[in-house]
Amino acid sequence: MAEKTDAPKARTWNATHLPDLSGRTAVVTGANSGIGFAAADALARAGAHVVFAVRDLERGGAAAARVSGSTEVRRLDLADLASVREFADSWDRPLDLLINNAGVMMLPEQRTKDGFEMQFGTNHLGHFALTNLLLPHVRDRVVTVSSGLHRGGDGIIHFDDVNLRGRYSPTRAYAQSKLANLLFTLELQRRLTEAGSSVRALAAHPGYAATNLQSHAANPLARIGMVFGNKFLAQDDKSGALPTLYAASQDLPGAAYVGPDGLGEMRGAPTLVGRSAVASDPEAARRLWTLSEELTGVEWGFASAARPAGAGKVG
Template sequence: MTKTPKWNATDLPDQTGRTAVVTGANSGLGIATADALARAGAHVVLAVRDIKRGEAAAATVQGARGSVEVRRLDLADLASVRAFAAAWQGTLDLLINNAGVMNVPESRTKDGFERQFGTNHLGHFALTNLLLPHLTDRVVTVASGAHKLPGARMHFDNLNLTGEYSPVAAYSQSKLANLLFTLELQRRLTAAGSPVRALAAHPGWAATNLQGADASPLRRALMQMGNRFIAQDNKAGALPTLYAATQDLPGASYLGPDGLGEMRGGPTMVGRSAAAADPESAKRLWTASEELTGVTFPALKGKEITAGGGR
């Protein structure tokens, strides 16, 4: 019996005429996502912290029917997020919130937030809301199976984990926040009558540079072994994101690999933890995120969305 081939990047629908922003697109899942979209015809903006690294990554996208450009964006600095959004002109079809840090030593963003929560969630929260007036199709946020780790929860009384920091606890909180953000964003978009959809995806275990900054030497060593013997490459890891970005799926859908433990395989709809599906927690996180960033969900003006605030 012939096995049906799994969906892959060559199955992307034509993206000609569409514009996408991919955060953290200078390496790993980000450049794989940007490359696939450009090859399908899209104009892709690589939103990166380091312009030189971004330009080097852009140079690897060769033979694409679409095009790429590089713009600076530091998600750990809300002033940079605001500057990126303020400079945007015209429509934006697709925003892919891909950038992130994982299991890093305790540190703070420029605005004083715990680095993983500030970068992985708050930076993308602000960016998304500030760009919503331009968006026409969807927002895809890259989450992680780490949101299901034992003890993973939102520390609403101490989101910066001051005095109780753990690299793994901080990372799992930020990834849980990604899914709660997607849930509440979709609720708000639906209530506003917007056609824009919010979705999330996770790559399974993909061999990228993300694991190299782990605060624990033991975990780094184990992850290096996992990258060698278990993980799929960045192109395969990007498939759930690409599927979420281009297929006709319901808002708030969550995509991941279809293999054992969702570690690898073709893209499919996957489940999330009960904590990640709690609408009250999603609303509470949204309120806290607005207070921390000074950025709000855009208000409706007729059938158009108008920009949210920013301090």
């Protein structure tokens, strides 16, 4: 999907500069709203066939109906590994682009169907399993949406207990899950390169984009602050989707991280951005990968076969 053309400079780049994606297929998780919908809409307008991978088929169908282009809707609940496997098992065609966009943010403490802390389980483990199960079909790249808040919380992966029992906070859990997205991308690219694959793994973050994601924050004061921020500081969801689209379509190196070029990376045109030292640590990335395999029962996508469904379930 990458194009080596006289593309506009990143500072002026927007969705109208996407290459012709006719004949390409893209899966976008969480495509029914926010930056996921904006990305799916732009990809479809550029000619791609876009699969809306969503929890709620009715909402997904309504969203897809608003898009001018080729779409379909499939059910995917990233907080349920059985649903992830069902989605992947039903996939029977080449896949050019997988956009791991869906996520939850700063929720009250709760668990996935498999017993994992909800933010880590949904934002990281669900996408980890989905990517590895679909990887034999992927022809171009995997783009995973992280956040500038990967630097927040404690700034680490709590390998002793990723479920944060007894020390949960919405911010700590969210930051850990977004850090995990970057470490996952780093190790995925290492493995792809080692396997001699041309598939690339990249990450992006939207900056501060006004979406409904913030409305689920556990802290009422935080929700009020986010309402204010959405109105006066944030960019809209179409602008927030630009780093994802840039990572999905431009000729960038594997493991690249794209975000807005403005002050504090909160808004602006897409460009390559930095990440925390921990997010760049290859040893932490390998350790997280091994733990994620153990928890999900899903192994490296180019390996022989995944372990039986239900492996890694916690109480």
